[in-house]
Amino acid sequence: MKKKLSIVDIAQSLNVSKTTVSFILNGRAQEKRISPELVERVQKFVEEVGYKPNSLAKSLRTGKSNIIGLMVEDISNPFFASIARLIEDRAYKNGYKIIYCSTDNDTRKTQDLIGMFRDRHVDGYIIAPPEGIEDDVTSLIKDGMPVVMFDRHLPKVDTDFVEIDNLFSTYNATLHLIEQGYKNIAFITFASKQTQMLSRLQGYKDALIAKGLKPVIKEIVFNQDEELIIEPIKAFLEEHKDLDAVFFGTNHVGTCGLKVINSLGIKVPSDLAVISFDDYDVFKLYATPVTAIAQPIVEIADNVITVLLSRLNNSSTHQKPQAIVLKTELRIRNSSKKAE
Amino acid sequence: MKKKLSIVDIAQSLNVSKTTVSFILNGRAQEKRISPELVERVQKFVEEVGYKPNSLAKSLRTGKSNIIGLMVEDISNPFFASIARLIEDRAYKNGYKIIYCSTDNDTRKTQDLIGMFRDRHVDGYIIAPPEGIEDDVTSLIKDGMPVVMFDRHLPKVDTDFVEIDNLFSTYNATLHLIEQGYKNIAFITFASKQTQMLSRLQGYKDALIAKGLKPVIKEIVFNQDEELIIEPIKAFLEEHKDLDAVFFGTNHVGTCGLKVINSLGIKVPSDLAVISFDDYDVFKLYATPVTAIAQPIVEIADNVITVLLSRLNNSSTHQKPQAIVLKTELRIRNSSKKAE
DNA sequence: TTGATTTAGTAAATCGATTTATTTTGTAGG
DNA sequence: CCTACAAAATAAATCGATTTACTAAATCAA
Numbered sequence: 001m002k003k004k005l006s007i008v009d010i011a012q013s014l015n016v017s018k019t020t021v022s023f024i025l026n027g028r029a030q031e032k033r034i035s036p037e038l039v040e041r042v043q044k045f046v047e048e049v050g051y052k053p054n055s056l057a058k059s060l061r062t063g064k065s066n067i068i069g070l071m072v073e074d075i076s077n078p079f080f081a082s083i084a085r086l087i088e089d090r091a092y093k094n095g096y097k098i099i100y101c102s103t104d105n106d107t108r109k110t111q112d113l114i115g116m117f118r119d120r121h122v123d124g125y126i127i128a129p130p131e132g133i134e135d136d137v138t139s140l141i142k143d144g145m146p147v148v149m150f151d152r153h154l155p156k157v158d159t160d161f162v163e164i165d166n167l168f169s170t171y172n173a174t175l176h177l178i179e180q181g182y183k184n185i186a187f188i189t190f191a192s193k194q195t196q197m198l199s200r201l202q203g204y205k206d207a208l209i210a211k212g213l214k215p216v217i218k219e220i221v222f223n224q225d226e227e228l229i230i231e232p233i234k235a236f237l238e239e240h241k242d243l244d245a246v247f248f249g250t251n252h253v254g255t256c257g258l259k260v261i262n263s264l265g266i267k268v269p270s271d272l273a274v275i276s277f278d279d280y281d282v283f284k285l286y287a288t289p290v291t292a293i294a295q296p297i298v299e300i301a302d303n304v305i306t307v308l309l310s311r312l313n314n315s316s317t318h319q320k321p322q323a324i325v326l327k328t329e330l331r332i333r334n335s336s337k338k339a340e
Numbered sequence: 341m342k343k344k345l346s347i348v349d350i351a352q353s354l355n356v357s358k359t360t361v362s363f364i365l366n367g368r369a370q371e372k373r374i375s376p377e378l379v380e381r382v383q384k385f386v387e388e389v390g391y392k393p394n395s396l397a398k399s400l401r402t403g404k405s406n407i408i409g410l411m412v413e414d415i416s417n418p419f420f421a422s423i424a425r426l427i428e429d430r431a432y433k434n435g436y437k438i439i440y441c442s443t444d445n446d447t448r449k450t451q452d453l454i455g456m457f458r459d460r461h462v463d464g465y466i467i468a469p470p471e472g473i474e475d476d477v478t479s480l481i482k483d484g485m486p487v488v489m490f491d492r493h494l495p496k497v498d499t500d501f502v503e504i505d506n507l508f509s510t511y512n513a514t515l516h517l518i519e520q521g522y523k524n525i526a527f528i529t530f531a532s533k534q535t536q537m538l539s540r541l542q543g544y545k546d547a548l549i550a551k552g553l554k555p556v557i558k559e560i561v562f563n564q565d566e567e568l569i570i571e572p573i574k575a576f577l578e579e580h581k582d583l584d585a586v587f588f589g590t591n592h593v594g595t596c597g598l599k600v601i602n603s604l605g606i607k608v609p610s611d612l613a614v615i616s617f618d619d620y621d622v623f624k625l626y627a628t629p630v631t632a633i634a635q636p637i638v639e640i641a642d643n644v645i646t647v648l649l650s651r652l653n654n655s656s657t658h659q660k661p662q663a664i665v666l667k668t669e670l671r672i673r674n675s676s677k678k679a680e
Numbered sequence: 681t682t683g684a685t686t687t688a689g690t691a692a693a694t695c696g697a698t699t700t701a702t703t704t705t706g707t708a709g710g
Numbered sequence: 711c712c713t714a715c716a717a718a719a720t721a722a723a724t725c726g727a728t729t730t731a732c733t734a735a736a737t738c739a740a
Contacts, residue, residue: 004696006695006696006697007696007697007698008696008697018696018697018698019698019699022697022698022699023698023699026698053696053697054695054696054697055697056695056696056697057695057696057697057698058696058697058698059697060695060696060697060698061696061697061698061699062697062698
């Protein structure tokens with residue numbers, strides 16, 4: 001177990017001071033007028049023995065950790081997993097590592113996790129915020145931490161966020177259903193006060209009302225246990241035999257919804273047309289592929305990391321927070337008009 | 341922007357030495373014979389002002405970071421995302437944070453990432469290792485780092501690992517197909533020398549040979565771009581019209597395979613029976629649900645974290661590395677016998 | 681009373697870097 | 711020859727904890 005080399009070891013081996021080594025390694029040789037020969041000698045040696053500065057010590061001194069904290073709702077959800085994947089790639093390419101965690105939309109858990117991240121001195125935060133976390137995020141921002149929110153935002157917190165045009169997305173998709181001749185369209189979603197969920201619901205309602213139809217809404221209480229999501233959906237569908245279409249508000253609800261539909265032997269779209277928010281292999285490969293609203297995942301990730309990196313690089317300049325809203329794509333998969 | 345309190349601030353406020361504060365905060369008060377009154381006073385004050393030790397400084401001194409490095413193949417793959425989720429939960433509960441990354445099965449990238457983790461002084465490693473990474477992992481172990489491998493292992497590296505009984509899983513599932521009357525069964529998988537892939541392939545071959553049938557194997561070169569996976573599968577299926585069943589070696593191949601099957605208008609299972617490794621919503625919700633081999637995800641995660649934590653807690657004792665092999669479950673979904 | 685031991689606590693070294701302040705050396709100008 | 715100034719490098723302070731080694735006061739035994 002060879003022990004790690006420190007900057008002192010390097011300095012001693014070369015008979016120079018560690019200050020000099022440090023300056024050279026940090027590219028401040030010119031500025032500090034260190035002779036090119038010495039620079040060369042040090043760099044060559046460092047390369048040779050494979051010395052790498054201890055980043056903990058570095059962080060302690062500089063106050064920068066080169067770590068970004070990423071808080072998603074649930075890393076096992078394909079939407080968040082994909083985003084995380086893309087963010088991870090771009091972060092690593094820019095010399096940042098990611099510490100991530102799943103909030104489960106649980107305020108207390110999220111508070112704890114913010115505490116942990118803070119404690120670890122992460123340089124910046126990427127958060128899909130749960131409800132009730134306003135104060136904690138505000139306090140982060142007050143302390144000068146860059147925070148970028150995505151998927152949703154906190155109206156009371158003035159910071160960058162990247163999200164999609166939820167209201168238009170569901171409005172447009174609902175209109176599509178109506179134009180196909182569907183009239184009894186239900187919206188099944190998670191009970192939530194989060195901005196993206198409120199907008200999705202609103203878009204659906206707006207479309208129905210604009211066309212003089214009556215909204216039918218079912219809100220499911222989120223639960224880790226999938227059975228407890230499936231159960232109420234089943235009850236709802238059994239109770240509303242008159243529906244001719246159903247709109248699922250998230251990929252998770254959508255997947256559970258399809259399971260219910262299968263178990264009840266409902267035929268899609270002849271018995272019941274289906275649209276889901278989020279596109280996802282399950283929807284593409286379903287017996288009759290399901291129309292879905294696809295989020296521009298790559299763009300979301302790109303924007304998130306770009307905004308955050310720019311904050312990290314000029315932490316001095318106080319630019320106004322950016323609100324980035326991206327478009328979605330309605331992927332129409334079973335466009336057969338409703339049989340009259 | 342209030343600045344953080346340090347242990348010195350605490351010590352000064354209370355008129356005691358920082359040594360004393362440190363001892364008390366680390367539960368060494370008794371051992372160090374510090375009077376109960378003083379202990380009480382310090383604890384109360386610390387609580388009051390909400391002081392938290394700077395974990396970077398702590399790590400620098402103690403050499404422990406309380407961070408676990410998790411390297412999966414691809415965090416956006418549902419198998420790895422679920423495992424990561426479970427590991428994350430259990431790690432946090434035990435006071436550890438996770439830094440994760442996706443290796444893409446790329447040796448060079450993985451080497452870089454190990455370097456980064458090492459640099460960050462992570463306390464332990466959980467790795468789904470790509471090929472060719474033996475030396476790097478061995479060197480980690482030599483340096484006394486706990487390393488647990490999962491999903492696959494490196495035969496030349498003697499360390500803990502958790503995986504499933506791949507050979508039996510595919511053997512058993514293939515036998516199931518044969519018993520159903522299928523005779524021309526192909527195995528489509530990623531080209532790979534990884535232990536789990538070799539075993540899966542072997543299990544398939546063993547079963548066919550045992551029954552006097554001829555193996556038909558198609559190995560796909562992995563690629564980030566899904567089109568480049570779909571393409572060769574399509575070519576293969578078009579070329580082998582005589583097949584009556586196909587076995588997909590991973591969830592990813594399976595999903596792509598179903599897309600091909602859909603695009604070719606092949607009916608499952610009447611034209612072609614399908615089995616896939618890994619169970620997954622896509623397979624449950626496919627037009628005719630697909631028989632799949634379900635991995636015990638919770639058990640895998642539990643075992644991984646348990647083994648790692650025990651190594652972390654008694655790093656002194658040199659227990660023999662454990663090889664944990666778990667059972668899978670064959671979920672039979674369209675068990676209709678082949679029509680003769 | 682004296683020396684040993686225990687009790688309760690602290691000063692200083694340490695982890696491995698960065699950064700500020702300072703010293704040494706060389707050279708040009710008067 | 712002496713001063714001034716730049717060039718080249720370094721000593722020492724710092725980040726915020728832990729840990730080793732030490733001290734002062736109190737207790738105890740002989």
